[in-house]
Amino acid sequence: MNTFIRQSYDAMFSRWGEQHWWPGRTRLEMMLGAVLTQNTAWKNVEKAISNLRKNNAMSFQALENASQEQVVEWIRPAGYFNQKTDYIKRMIETIRRDFDGSLTRLFALDTPTLRKELLSWKGIGPETADSMLLYAAKRPVFVVDAYTKRFLSRHGWCDPNASYDSVARRFTANLPEDVQLFNEYHALIVRLGKEHCNTKPRCEGCPLQVFL
Numbered sequence: 001m002n003t004f005i006r007q008s009y010d011a012m013f014s015r016w017g018e019q020h021w022w023p024g025r026t027r028l029e030m031m032l033g034a035v036l037t038q039n040t041a042w043k044n045v046e047k048a049i050s051n052l053r054k055n056n057a058m059s060f061q062a063l064e065n066a067s068q069e070q071v072v073e074w075i076r077p078a079g080y081f082n083q084k085t086d087y088i089k090r091m092i093e094t095i096r097r098d099f100d101g102s103l104t105r106l107f108a109l110d111t112p113t114l115r116k117e118l119l120s121w122k123g124i125g126p127e128t129a130d131s132m133l134l135y136a137a138k139r140p141v142f143v144v145d146a147y148t149k150r151f152l153s154r155h156g157w158c159d160p161n162a163s164y165d166s167v168a169r170r171f172t173a174n175l176p177e178d179v180q181l182f183n184e185y186h187a188l189i190v191r192l193g194k195e196h197c198n199t200k201p202r203c204e205g206c207p208l209q210v211f212l
C-alpha cells in the first residue's frame with residue numbers, strides 16, 4: 001500500500017476542499033471536452049464549447065451535419081482546430097457506424113473493452129480516453145496528466161519516465177474504486193500543478209511540502 005497516495009489526497013483535500021469539477025453538462029460535451037483540451041488550457045476549451053452551444057451544435061446530429069470548415073470555426077479557440085475537427089468528425093462517424101449513433105450503446109461496453117475501443121480512434125490517447133471514461137462514462141479510471149507525473153516524480157514516488165499506465169496503476173491499486181474520489185483527486189492535482197507544482201515548483205506553502 002502506497003500510503004503517500006492517500007496522504008497526498010488528504011493533505012490537498014483538507015487544504016482546498018471540494019473542487020466541484022465536472023467538465024460538461026452532457027456525455028457528448030464531456031467527450032468533446034476531452035478532445036478539445038489536448039495541448040491547451042481549459043479556458044480555451046470553454047470558449048470553444050460556448051461557441052458550440054451558441055450555435056446549437058452541441059448535439060450528435062448537428063456535428064454530423066456540419067461541414068469540416070464549420071466545425072473548425074466553432075472550435076478555433078481551442079487551438080489545433082483542423083486536427084481536433086478531424087478527430088471529432090471521425091469520432092461521430094464511428095459512433096454512428098458502429099453504435100447506431102448511440103452513446104448508450106457505446107457505454108454499454110465493459111470498461112476494458114470500452115477503453116480499447118476509444119484508444120483505437122484517431123487522436124485518442126490514454127489521457128483523452130481515460131477522461132472520457134471517467135467523466136462521460138463514469139468509470140473508476142484514474143486520469144494521469146503532466147501535473148500528476150510531475151508531483152509524484154518530484155517526491156521520488158515515480159520515475160520521471162514512468163509509463164502512463166504504470167502511474168495510473170499507482171492510484172487505482174491504492175484507492176477504493178470510486179468515480180467521485182478519482183474525479184476529486186484529479187481536480188486537486190490540477191490545482192496543485194497550477195498553484196505550486198508547475199514547471200518551477202513553489203514548495204513554500206504547498207500542502208505537500210510536509211512530504212519532501
Ligand code: SF4
Nearest residue numbers: 154196197203206209
Ligand atoms: S510544489 Fe514542491 S512540495 Fe508541492 S508538490 Fe511540488 S515538489 Fe512537492
